[in-house]
Amino acid sequence: MSANSNHSNDMTEIREGDIVFECPDCGKSMAIEAAGAGLMVPCVTCNRQVQVPIPDANTPEVRIPGRASAPVIHPNGDPHETIRQLDAALAYANEQTDRLVAEKEALQERRAFLEQLRMAHTERLQQLANEVQQMQDTLDRIGILLTEIRTERPM
Numbered sequence: 327m328s329a330n331s332n333h334s335n336d337m338t339e340i341r342e343g344d345i346v347f348e349c350p351d352c353g354k355s356m357a358i359e360a361a362g363a364g365l366m367v368p369c370v371t372c373n374r375q376v377q378v379p380i381p382d383a384n385t386p387e388v389r390i391p392g393r394a395s396a397p398v399i400h401p402n403g404d405p406h407e408t409i410r411q412l413d414a415a416l417a418y419a420n421e422q423t424d425r426l427v428a429e430k431e432a433l434q435e436r437r438a439f440l441e442q443l444r445m446a447h448t449e450r451l452q453q454l455a456n457e458v459q460q461m462q463d464t465l466d467r468i469g470i471l472l473t474e475i476r477t478e479r480p481m
């Protein structure tokens with residue numbers, strides 16, 4: 327896999343989804359297909375190994391779960407047909423309810439997980455603060471000792 331040169335007069339080389347990046351050494355603008363994210367590629371101009379940037383993982387594609395459109399009820403005078411349509415509508419409503427309940431449970435699980443993570447971080451921060459405080463105390467004691475040693479030393 328190699329990076330394409332990105333001359334201003336042949337922008338057609340860049341396809342949608344390509345990662346456009348610059349050589350940190352010579353500033354050469356290059357483009358590579360999305361699959362090249364994170365790879366080391368030689369700069370097309372100065373041959374320096376350049377790491378292809380990885381697109382921001384925090385902005386994934388938003389995927390809306392597939393949902394069939396609600397069945398339409400067309401009463402046409404045939405009671406059997408109307409009942410069939412109502413059954414279909416009911417089945418659809420039940421499916422949607424199940425889906426929403428599952429989604430809600432997944433969100434609750436996620437929230438519980440994030441809460442645990444937050445608490446673990448808070449605990450760790452407290453530990454670190456205690457350690458820093460202990461270190462500070464030790465430094466203070468060393469400082470006092472050094473002052474004492476200096477003042478006790480006969481000049």
Ligand SMILES: [Zn+2]
Nearest residue numbers: 349352369372
């Ligand atoms: Zn370069």
